[in-house]
């Protein structure tokens with residue numbers, strides 16, 4: 020029976036993975052079984068009654084893996100509650116323009132499968148962890164670096180989602 024919730028994510032430097040784990044912990048609190056997995060390690064969706072899918076934002080877009088996953092499983096995903104979350108540095112609740120841009124990173128996947136909820140969370144950027152290519156890009160953009168993740172916001176979102184998935 021499909022009684023487990025899946026939280027599937029992509030992550031280049033681990034910050035989205037940790038957000039996915041926090042969402043999973045929060046969803047587990049009512050005793051429901053939750054699997055938190057990198058999206059490319061997920062095969063069969065039959066055990067899952069709901070799926071939460073997340074990606075970091077790179078150059079305005081989601082990483083390819085979760086997009087390919089949603090495309091591949093779109094038919095199944097349309098039959099169960101699905102939620103999306105994105106993690107990025109430009110997610111700024113005070114700035115509607117930046118929020119809109121962050122939300123636009125989900126446009127394609129939202130067209131494929133309509134989510135019951137979306138979440139946008141601030142991420143983490145630490146120069147010392149970056150690949151040479153990413154460091155070169157970051158040198159040009161010069162964003163503020165650091166860990167801006169707001170665990171309270173992530174957990175509050177997961178709590179609200181729990182209620183929504185239960186109703187769906």
Ligand SMILES: Cc1cc2nc3c(=O)[nH]c(=O)nc-3n(C[C@H](O)[C@H](O)[C@H](O)COP(=O)(O)O)c2cc1C
Pocket residue numbers: 029030031032033034035036075076077078079080106107108109110121141142143144149152153154156157
């Ligand atoms: C090369 C590069 C490009 C990025 N582009 C964006 C972007 O367009 N929008 C955004 O909000 N964040 C952007 N970020 C920030 C990442 O989304 C943020 O660091 C995120 O937490 C990384 O997640 P990960 O550790 O799971 O890979 C970028 C980071 C790098 C290194």
